[in-house]
Amino acid sequence: MSHAAARSSAGKAESLPTAAVEDYAKAIYSLTGWGEETASTNDLAEKLGVKAGSVSAMIKKLDAAGLVERVPYHGVRLTAEGTQVAMAVLRRHRLLELFLAEVLDVPWDRVHDEAEVLEHWLSDDLTDLISKKLDDPGFDPHGDPIPDRDLEIVETETAALADLAPGDSARFVRVSDSNPEMLAYLSECGIAVGDQLQLIERQPFDGPITVKIGSESHVLGLTLAQAMRVDHKA
Ligand SMILES: [Zn+2]
The missing domain is CATH 2.30.30.90 (Ferrous iron transport protein A (FeoA))
Structure with missing residues (x-):
């Protein structure tokens, strides 16, 4: 799926604000990775800094939009479509961090907070231009892998x-x-x-x-x- 398709599937979740959908997709990915693991409501609430009740309500909407799969008594994991949303936002986030650090000399302890905001508003074209400017980098300043243009990511064991x-x-x-x-x-x-x-x-x-x-x-x-x-x- 292209970024545009990933973006529109986030948008397809009618009346769901895209930024919130992307934050949830990113949080679930960081708690579960690619495996069969699930993220619990409490873990998500803690990660996102919101109440468990808000997480439950949002999960229902994400489920209806086909972005997550609910596993009874365990939690949620991303569907293939949800994973694409997570990959697209991680690509923007990590490229932004590297761009801020390398091109604008923003210290590496400050780039994350800036990228947290900007990641939701960067167009696919601008994302690709930033990637090209940085020679299609594989890692952000913190060593996190950057999904490529096809939204593929290589996670290595550490x-x-x-x-x-x-x-x-x-x-x-x-x-x-x-x-x-x-x-x-x-x-x-x-x-x-x-x-x-x-x-x-x-x-x-x-x-x-x-x-x-x-x-x-x-x-x-x-x-x-x-x-x-x-x-x-x-
Ligand atoms: Zn970051």
Whole structure:
């Protein structure tokens, strides 16, 4: 399905505001991925910052529009059509983030909030122009894969930095874009996606870990080490 088709199927959900449909599709995708998993009403409510009752009402509308499938007692997952809506908005979001960071020099901890708004208003033509300007990039500034023009995405498996054993080496490949403080802190430490690192030491009882990047050692708290994804295969 083309972007335009994905856009119109979001719009087809009559009287449903497109931005809300896209936010739900994106949230369900981030909670379930491509698998058979389902997203519960409570998880969605937490993710979207709305009440469970609002989620239930919206799910009914998305179901009627053919964008989600309800699994009794478990939750929802996206239909093929719903997945296309999620892919189209993720493509716009992630390209916008990269454009803001690379072309406008917006710090990487600020691009997400801007993209959250702009992602709903970018035309397909402008989206493709941004992609072309950036040489059809595969990843956004946080290491998240960008769906291509055909809305295909390549999700690679990653491990949490916190799960490495002392002595393990890996490349820092991805971090959630939704915690600006964490991103700003990483910048302050001079740590960036793409850095090669080695786990030196792990303090017991969920204590901090020490990693070496280049010639520098950094002591990182466990929450941060769990959010940082590396390409190490366990
Ligand atoms: Zn983002």
